[in-house]
Amino acid sequence: MTDNAPRFCTHCGHSLLPGERFCGSCGTAVGAEPAPVQPFHGHYGHCPTCGGDGARLPKSKPFCVTCRWLRPLSANYHMPVDYLMWDLDAAAMNALRNSGPINAAAQAISQRVGRPWLEAAVNGLRLGPDQMPDLFDQAVLAARIVGLNHMPEIYTSGDQMWDCVTLGDETGAFVVVGSVLLNFGPRELLYLLGREMGHVAAGHAMWNTVARFMTGQSSQRTIMGEGVMQFINPAKIVESAVEAPLMAWARQSQITADRAGAICVGDPAIVRQVTLQWAMKSFPVIKKLNLDALERQIADSVNGAHQMAEMTLGNQPFLMRRLRLQAEFSATSDFTQWRRVIDHWIAAEKPPEIVNTAKPSGLKAEPVDDGHVRLSCIACSEPLRFDRSKFQNEVDALKVRCPNPDCRKVLEVRPAPPKSAKIERIAPEQDDNSLSLDCAACHRPLRVLRAALAGKAEAKIRCPNPDCRTVLTVRPPPEKVPEKLPDNPDLYAD
Known part of the structure; x- marks a missing residue:
């Protein structure tokens, strides 16, 4: 390095040692024209989007998509x-x-x-x-x-x-x-x-x-x-x-x-x-x-x-x-x-948090007890309610029909004291065309069609169990008017 050579980098101002041909801080050749170290895309100082220094960008945007200018964390922020x-x-x-x-x-x-x-x-x-x-x-x-x-x-x-x-x-x-x-x-x-x-x-x-x-x-x-x-x-x-x-x-x-x-x-x-x-x-x-x-x-x-x-x-x-x-x-x-x-x-x-300045309206009001139990059908989720007085006691289940015309499932509802109820299951569908029996020998469940007993005092039925095959004598039950489950007039959609 000659005596008239600069003793500092003309690009970043870093001090130079005698004989150095490149700056130890930024890598610029000694005596070279200053060049930007960051990516340069031809908009610096003349960017139509940010003006080259971010002056045209809102404060919420730290980055210019045109010239890729970056907003510092603060006006005086500098990481050496x-x-x-x-x-x-x-x-x-x-x-x-x-x-x-x-x-x-x-x-x-x-x-x-x-x-x-x-x-x-x-x-x-x-x-x-x-x-x-x-x-x-x-x-x-x-x-x-x-x-x-x-x-x-x-x-x-x-x-x-x-x-x-x-x-x-x-x-x-x-x-x-x-x-x-x-x-x-x-x-x-x-x-x-x-x-x-x-x-x-x-x-x-x-x-x-x-x-x-x-x-x-x-x-x-x-x-x-x-x-x-x-x-x-x-x-x-x-x-x-x-x-x-x-x-x-x-x-x-x-x-x-x-x-x-x-x-x-x-x-x-x-x-x-x-x-x-x-x-x-x-x-x-x-x-x-x-x-x-x-x-x-x-x-x-x-x-x-x-x-x-x-x-x-x-x-x-x-x-x-x-x-x-x-x-x-x-x-x-x-x-x-x-x-x-x-x-x-x-x-x-970060944007400031919105503080709710409204005065509290007081404690949450207790729900009014109108004497009804509110539930949802476990089959179709249809909301329903019925009078709590329909429960005869706290043991027996109450059968109610879903008011949804596309569902109409019969639900078994059991009271859950003190003022609520719980749907336990969907009641099984009743089959009026057959009789459910058990084999007297092997106790296997079987079904007998009512039509097979029509007009007969008794009928011979063989057990379907291949290990049993006992012939059973089946007599038809006495005639009984089937109980029809009426629609609960107190059951309606909420």
């Missing part, structure tokens, strides 16, 4: 990126910028491919106010909490499944959420979306894209993936020299994203639950955990062997170290203070 940025993440990003081959690849991908091409290659659904609005509203809230000025595009794809990734270039970013992750609840999704908004705020989109182009799609790639013998090949040595810095940065960038997700959801229990389910790729695993054993394993992970294994065997932070760093971040006083600020402004946006 340095608070969310993990120290080792910032150091790893500086190492990437100072690496000639990786930096050249990043510039080539940004110039020749760009975010529009990457975004068009997403095989999934684009979310918005009219497409999965509940999920999109959670994404808008997460973006506002981490302090984004413009809303990145949000997609959900079946190609990603359990993955959640932020891609883009120097001009903007977009987020792809795996379709399996949609099974999480609203609070859990807020944490996942907050993580991706943290990637956007920290400037990870371009380096995520570079890592995907240079190392492939695998999220479990390691520099030891082909064994120690790979280092005999000079080409593999060069490849590993390129991959190692990208893998180191990818591990540390996840810690920054975890911090952003934690500050969005504000609940350490949800952070731990989602991290465990996500890492294990299993929703039921959380119900089978022994929490005491988990805490012991987290405590045992603080040693050099675990750190060396993580450095050589993965581009993701190991689960136990990740859980420990999440717990340490959530236990800080800064985290508590930020959550108080966020909760205050989120609560201030």
